[in-house]
Amino acid sequence: MEESLIKLAASENTCQDVPHPQAEAPYYLPFGDEVSIFTQCHRRHLAVMLKGPTGCGKTRFVEHMAWRLKRPLIIVSCHDDLTAADLVGRFLIRDNATVWQDGPLTRAVRTGAICYLDEVVEARQDAIVVIHPLTDYRRVLPIDKTGELIEATPGFQLVISYNPGYQHVTKDLKPSTRQRFVALDFDFPPPEREAEIVIHESGAEHAMGHDLVALAGRIRGLADRGLAEVPSTRLLVSTARLIANGIAPRLACHVALVSPLSDDPALVAAMRDLVDATLLD
Amino acid sequence: MAEPEGLIIDAARQATAFVSRLWDNDNNVSDNSCTLSACRQRLEFLLSAVQGHAVSLRVAQPPPPPSALSRLFGRIPRHLIETRPLPANDGATIFLPMQLHPGEQSELSSHHFFRLLALQQAGRARRRAQQMAPADTLLTLDLFQLSEAAAADHALALHFAGLRHDLMALRRVMLSQRPQPALLNPVEQAVEELYCGVLKACPDDIPPPLALARKPEDSLDWAVEMSMKISIRTGVRAVRYRGCAKDLWWGKMLPPSSVNQPIRYEEALRDMTQPSANPRRSANLSRRPQVREKTPDEDDETQGMWMVQKDDPQQHVEDPAGLQRPADRDDDADAGDLADSLSELPEAQLISSSKTVRELLLADDPLDQRTTLVLPGKGAARGIAYPEWDFRVSRYHKEAAIVRLQPPLLGDVAWAESVVARRPALLRQVQLRLEGLRPRRIRYHRQPEGEEIDINACVNAFAEQRAGLPPQDRLYQSVKAARRDIAVALLIDISGSTDGWVSQELRIIDVEKEALLLVYLALTKLGDPFCIYAFSGESAQNVSLWPLKNFEENDRILVQRRIGALEPQLYTRAGAAIRHTTNLLTATGARYRLLILLSDGKPNDVDRYEGRYGVEDMRQAVAEARLQAIHPFCITVDRHAPQYLARVFGARHYAVLQQAETLPVVLADVLRRLIRQ
Ligand SMILES: Nc1ncnc2c1ncn2[C@@H]1O[C@H](COP(=O)(O)OP(=O)(O)O)[C@@H](O)[C@H]1O
Numbered sequence A: 001m002e003e004s005l006i007k008l009a010a011s012e013n014t015c016q017d018v019p020h021p022q023a024e025a026p027y028y029l030p031f032g033d034e035v036s037i038f039t040q041c042h043r044r045h046l047a048v049m050l051k052g053p054t055g056c057g058k059t060r061f062v063e064h065m066a067w068r069l070k071r072p073l074i075i076v077s078c079h080d081d082l083t084a085a086d087l088v089g090r091f092l093i094r095d096n097a098t099v100w101q102d103g104p105l106t107r108a109v110r111t112g113a114i115c116y117l118d119e120v121v122e123a124r125q126d127a128i129v130v131i132h133p134l135t136d137y138r139r140v141l142p143i144d145k146t147g148e149l150i151e152a153t154p155g156f157q158l159v160i161s162y163n164p165g166y167q168h169v170t171k172d173l174k175p176s177t178r179q180r181f182v183a184l185d186f187d188f189p190p191p192e193r194e195a196e197i198v199i200h201e202s203g204a205e206h207a208m209g210h211d212l213v214a215l216a217g218r219i220r221g222l223a224d225r226g227l228a229e230v231p232s233t234r235l236l237v238s239t240a241r242l243i244a245n246g247i248a249p250r251l252a253c254h255v256a257l258v259s260p261l262s263d264d265p266a267l268v269a270a271m272r273d274l275v276d277a278t279l280l281d
Numbered sequence B: 001m002a003e004p005e006g007l008i009i010d011a012a013r014q015a016t017a018f019v020s021r022l023w024d025n026d027n028n029v030s031d032n033s034c035t036l037s038a039c040r041q042r043l044e045f046l047l048s049a050v051q052g053h054a055v056s057l058r059v060a061q062p063p064p065p066p067s068a069l070s071r072l073f074g075r076i077p078r079h080l081i082e083t084r085p086l087p088a089n090d091g092a093t094i095f096l097p098m099q100l101h102p103g104e105q106s107e108l109s110s111h112h113f114f115r116l117l118a119l120q121q122a123g124r125a126r127r128r129a130q131q132m133a134p135a136d137t138l139l140t141l142d143l144f145q146l147s148e149a150a151a152a153d154h155a156l157a158l159h160f161a162g163l164r165h166d167l168m169a170l171r172r173v174m175l176s177q178r179p180q181p182a183l184l185n186p187v188e189q190a191v192e193e194l195y196c197g198v199l200k201a202c203p204d205d206i207p208p209p210l211a212l213a214r215k216p217e218d219s220l221d222w223a224v225e226m227s228m229k230i231s232i233r234t235g236v237r238a239v240r241y242r243g244c245a246k247d248l249w250w251g252k253m254l255p256p257s258s259v260n261q262p263i264r265y266e267e268a269l270r271d272m273t274q275p276s277a278n279p280r281r282s283a284n285l286s287r288r289p290q291v292r293e294k295t296p297d298e299d300d301e302t303q304g305m306w307m308v309q310k311d312d313p314q315q316h317v318e319d320p321a322g323l324q325r326p327a328d329r330d331d332d333a334d335a336g337d338l339a340d341s342l343s344e345l346p347e348a349q350l351i352s353s354s355k356t357v358r359e360l361l362l363a364d365d366p367l368d369q370r371t372t373l374v375l376p377g378k379g380a381a382r383g384i385a386y387p388e389w390d391f392r393v394s395r396y397h398k399e400a401a402i403v404r405l406q407p408p409l410l411g412d413v414a415w416a417e418s419v420v421a422r423r424p425a426l427l428r429q430v431q432l433r434l435e436g437l438r439p440r441r442i443r444y445h446r447q448p449e450g451e452e453i454d455i456n457a458c459v460n461a462f463a464e465q466r467a468g469l470p471p472q473d474r475l476y477q478s479v480k481a482a483r484r485d486i487a488v489a490l491l492i493d494i495s496g497s498t499d500g501w502v503s504q505e506l507r508i509i510d511v512e513k514e515a516l517l518l519v520y521l522a523l524t525k526l527g528d529p530f531c532i533y534a535f536s537g538e539s540a541q542n543v544s545l546w547p548l549k550n551f552e553e554n555d556r557i558l559v560q561r562r563i564g565a566l567e568p569q570l571y572t573r574a575g576a577a578i579r580h581t582t583n584l585l586t587a588t589g590a591r592y593r594l595l596i597l598l599s600d601g602k603p604n605d606v607d608r609y610e611g612r613y614g615v616e617d618m619r620q621a622v623a624e625a626r627l628q629a630i631h632p633f634c635i636t637v638d639r640h641a642p643q644y645l646a647r648v649f650g651a652r653h654y655a656v657l658q659q660a661e662t663l664p665v666v667l668a669d670v671l672r673r674l675i676r677q
């Protein structure tokens, strides 16, 4: 085989990528020291793990940090069919030649981007293992298919997210993997901040934002009583958007906030009661 | 002696507290849809969400018959005689009447009505005003309650804008029911005027001379001042204030409950060290006069309440309503539980002497009579010793608990068939839920051999070969049933506490058995190895485990008969049982191992294994299981499961059943959630 046939293909349709930060900062309202901690980690080449329930702003935070640190951001949503090749890359045949195409992780390593692996537990174990050498002092990515050993460009940083709530028998992050990360704990913001976020993101009125957050706080209290999923900030934002677009508040809550959460008749009825008691139409 | 009304209220409260099954016992109402029971669960959820912790909702007991009242306190004016149960709270529990009057539902649907009453009482309960309630005069007390109620409504209208309309409607209905002014003396008229003023006003403003009370203290100040003003204004010192007719809006303020809410871990533990299921019951009762009243369910064969007549020369324990308790039915029923509930009585010695109640032995030391129950086959089996964790010294006691495997009894063959015949829908539901878990047929890619060519693999291999890599031989795909490496152990608590009643005719154990049978039937279809063990026992030397089904066993009839034979036994030394089951699971070598504990959750035994000791050992046993890659999960039937469960099993590793009847389905759901890959 002629060596010349192997060349690097330009990144194409491999995954969703946000090449370079936009001019305007993605809106993110911090709840603590996460911005400075993340900045420090970035400087010290430490990988970061974001722990927290879905829809509490983890993705938004990474987008915001990428903008702040002026790094490109590559986001990979992990699923249970995601293999190592999907992250690292594979050979393709094109024009009668074999072309190596970098996967998103490899691209991030080469270009010094922030690589965000969302819901990393979902990925297959072999996919998770390829990140190990990137997370210790070596900061290298070996590609056995091509025999390459890529040293990470200084700006490269690995970020993973993980929802401890979804405890699953067959899916958990191995201790050996966890140990490689600095963990930032995320949770739903305190009411004042959550209201601010909802209002900013949806354009809903001030009072409505506060009412929705109060409502969500009460519904979250039902978590111990059989409600498997509690309303996230994301859910509140989408409800508020419906309302801001003219849907009646109670109806918007019923369809966007209550129904998605449960099928249990008594729980749904109680949540509807809460909606009716909290909001005026 | 405390104030008469206080006594009556208290007695009523005690009565309601124990006749919890009044819920379903509502024979004289033909249409069930507008009673409290129809929306109870919904309201409980709502209250939990609003208060931020579990709130229990109970039926307010009807007031005692007027004859009893007048006998106690002399003549009472007709308009002040209570004719119906009123909404109330004791700072923790909320009581609502079972029914509304027909006229009351014209303005508000019954559900809206109950919802509002519940939220009102919750709002008042949150202010915990009872601790401040003035005890000097009835006038001050009523004014205090009025001011508190108005303040609670104000807060309600403020936080729940959606309720304003309902609040207004409620006030209108109440206003239409006020007594004729002619019946009232001048002092009473003054109070009536204040009350009607509140009812006429909007809930979000407080009509003068009332003022918004931010704290109960403000209400108290206002009430004292106002009662003085009223006495001066009416001028007639001799006129006695007899009270104000109370209605659904006014409700009742019950004496503060001793249980502090929310229950914290330490408190939950302290509760558990009290052997009684309801620590309040006996301590309070001993100070109450007996108000025995005829209730529609008097003849039911159900558990009633217990009262102790302290003034009686001969002390005895009596069930005041003459109701039967479960122990009456069965000589072998767990007398330990019964003793538990009575052992807290202040009297050191109680002698049973009632004709309607079977004899009870209550000694200073409850251990003595607990040992009268003999475990069948005790000592027959060779024991297996397990360590026990002692949190006080943070180390294990070696060989502290001996697990003995007992030969399971065999029950009636017909039992299983009758359950299946009685609950076909439930069985189908359980089967449906587990159906999806059958090992699916999965396409395996990149196999060295198989029925089909794997195009992707071929293209890859081709490309790699062109690029100079060694050739690949994994070019096929095949479809096979997925091999799942799972083993499940079901561990069932059959301790004496499972003798508790969850409905008219079912005890916890009955519900457990039915659930077990249905899930067993559904699980056999999956083909994954599983075992079922029941456990109970007494003392560290005798932790009994009954193997109902080994991993290997497949004899359906045999297993069904064993399940059918389960009966409540003695205590719950959960730690040892969990450790033994953990060992069984580890021995299977399966990759994913589930240990599902079905219990009322409270570890206890005759010795130190109670309270914190028991919980900490159980926690340790669960942690050990986890270290061996076992996934423990607990399902408990106790609605008011204390929060220690979260500490023992970890958040999301336990489920509390709202209704015991849902156990089979929940069990199936839990299995599904854990097994699904
Ligand atoms: N702290 C925050 N600042 C700004 N927006 C937030 C914040 N938290 C949540 N949001 C909103 O919630 C939505 C969901 O957040 P996202 O980052 O997608 O959640 P996650 O990645 O944790 O599942 C975002 O689109 C944003 O509108």
Ligand SMILES: [Mg+2]
Pocket (backbone or CB within 6 Å): B493, B495, B496, B497, B498, B571, B572, B600, B601, B602, B603, B604
């Ligand atoms: Mg027990």
